[in-house]
Amino acid sequence: MNTVSLGMGAESVYFAQPYNIDAVGFYFTDLADYQDKAAKAVDRFGFPVEEFELQYIDGDYAELFNALSVSQASLADWFELVDEIDDVDDRYVIACHLAGLGVAVGEIAGQWDDYWLYRDSAADYAAELVADCYELPQQLEYYIDYERMGRDMVLNGDIVEIERELILIGG
Structure with a gap:
């Protein structure tokens, strides 16, 4: 299993679970890794696997990942958000709060300057x-x-x- 180091000292590992019961899922650490493995994923009959449930396996961002209900459609936005959160602890807390309010993953980064922590x-x-x-x-x-x-x-x-x-x- 490969891991990637994030700025907060976290190592995040994800799992893509196919909805196709005849296919095997895979672990990934970043968007390029996911895209590469998803493109190669086939079921036991050789048909391509197109849909996956994404799971957060290990790292410091599990609460945010689950609150945002990250899916294949929002995975690219998720990794952009993680890059912006790195090295700024306050941003993680603010992002969790915004996710709890229902703000979409792609809109959170645009609201950093509207909040601060005391x-x-x-x-x-x-x-x-x-x-x-x-x-x-x-x-x-x-x-x-x-x-x-x-x-x-x-x-x-x-x-x-x-x-x-x-x-x-x-x-």
């Missing part, structure tokens, strides 16, 4: 936002409930809490 709590984001936007007297700051303000921002959909102390902003 690595702290919603309350800390609310406090930073208030400090950046307003010049409050120090005596008044003690009366602002940043915990509640951050929670309200999450509940209103202004920000998305991906996990504890990881907030997605934008959209």
